[in-house]
Amino acid sequence: EAGVAQSPRYKIIEKRQSVAFWCNPISGHATLYWYQQILGQGPKLLIQFQNNGVVDDSQLPKDRFSAERLKGVDSTLKIQPAKLEDSAVYLCASSLRAWSVSNTGELFFGEGSRLTVL
Amino acid sequence: QKEVEQDPGPLSVPEGAIVSLNCTYSNSAFQYFMWYRQYSRKGPELLMYTYSSGNKEDGRFTAQVDKSSKYISLFIRDSQPSDSATYLCAMKRAAGNKLTFGGGTRVLVKP
Numbered sequence: 499e500a501g502v503a504q505s506p507r508y509k510i511i512e513k514r515q516s517v518a519f520w521c522n523p524i525s526g527h528a529t530l531y532w533y534q535q536i537l538g539q540g541p542k543l544l545i546q547f548q549n550n551g552v553v554d555d556s557q558l559p560k561d562r563f564s565a566e567r568l569k570g571v572d573s574t575l576k577i578q579p580a581k582l583e584d585s586a587v588y589l590c591a592s593s594l595r596a597w598s599v600s601n602t603g604e605l606f607f608g609e610g611s612r613l614t615v616l
Numbered sequence: 617q618k619e620v621e622q623d624p625g626p627l628s629v630p631e632g633a634i635v636s637l638n639c640t641y642s643n644s645a646f647q648y649f650m651w652y653r654q655y656s657r658k659g660p661e662l663l664m665y666t667y668s669s670g671n672k673e674d675g676r677f678t679a680q681v682d683k684s685s686k687y688i689s690l691f692i693r694d695s696q697p698s699d700s701a702t703y704l705c706a707m708k709r710a711a712g713n714k715l716t717f718g719g720g721t722r723v724l725v726k727p
């Protein structure tokens with residue numbers, strides 16, 4: 499079974515530029531998450547999708563971050579304009595069951611997209 | 617104050633030793649507790665999942681939860697160099713799939 503695919507793996511941009519990250523979850527997984535992991539910290543949830551609807555985006559900085567999952571499969575996370583503090587690894591994860599049903603906590607993570615903002 | 621606190625380490629142990637990791641939390645709404653392992657430049661992967669206070673064992677790994685003290689632990693017996701990684705605790709409320717992670721503890725097992 500193929501895992502969660504993310505691209506690009508690495509991206510270096512200057513502040514005020516824009517960047518986009520792509521994620522393809524495990525086939526059949528209805529729930530998709532974007533997490534931000536700053537160096538030395540644990541992942542922080544940015545946004546959670548159930549199929550193509552947003553379940554939780556309370557910690558997404560909406561003035562500069564946007565995300566979509568138009569067909570309920572793959573997803574794109576965009577940052578525009580980027581700030582120095584956006585330097586982090588952006589992790590995409592997926593889980594099989596609907597958010598209100600699953601209690602196992604098993605999220606399957608991709609390898610992440612590492613962003614450096616200069 | 618962070619909802620979940622975890623000592624960042626690094627924790628360095630000789631091969632074969634017992635590794636002891638822990639997290640404290642402040643929100644009594646957390647009902648489900650997990651430990652994830654993250655190798656360098658990789659995504660986290662689930663190691664252990666527990667619900668309610670008590671112990672759970674899986675091979676060399678034992679997870680403990682003490683809800684009264686808001687304290688969880690992970691023990692790794694007979695540690696191997698391949699156990700060298702960052703260990704993240706994570707917690708979840710009864711409803712939903714949102715996980716709140718600790719900052720992670722970096723573990724180094726020396727041959």
